Amino acid sequence: MGMTSLRLCLVSDVKSGEPLHVAVEGHDPFAVFNVDGQIYVTDDYCTHGKASLSEEGELDGFKILCTWHDGAFDIRTGEILARPCTEKLRTYAVAITDGAVFIDPA
Numbered sequence: 001m002g003m004t005s006l007r008l009c010l011v012s013d014v015k016s017g018e019p020l021h022v023a024v025e026g027h028d029p030f031a032v033f034n035v036d037g038q039i040y041v042t043d044d045y046c047t048h049g050k051a052s053l054s055e056e057g058e059l060d061g062f063k064i065l066c067t068w069h070d071g072a073f074d075i076r077t078g079e080i081l082a083r084p085c086t087e088k089l090r091t092y093a094v095a096i097t098d099g100a101v102f103i104d105p106a
Helices: none
Strands: 006-010 020-022 030-035 038-043 058-060 063-066 071-074 080-082 094-097 100-103
Touching: 006 020, 006 030, 038 094, 038 100
Parallel strands: none
Antiparallel strands: 006 100, 020 030, 030 038, 058 063, 063 071, 071 080, 094 100
16 A cells, blocks of 8 residues: 555445445545445545535445436446436545555545
């Protein structure tokens, strides 16, 4: 892990199928997901309308649906799965160390 690693939460904080909203000082919030025991991290805001994906979105498998306008993304890649979104969702490589979730936000 590099010096830029940012600790977000504990793995145990992320319930399967329930997105977790993580606010870290100096960064826009992150959304943390647990799908079948695998942890994924994306930006929290929908690229279309600044809706919180973790607080207002619906997770269906690897798809996060933004309930504001029914846009959707793949949490693994950030690829757009449904309009009106036109910009990919930023995703982060995840490292698990001592039961905690880390990302490189750079």
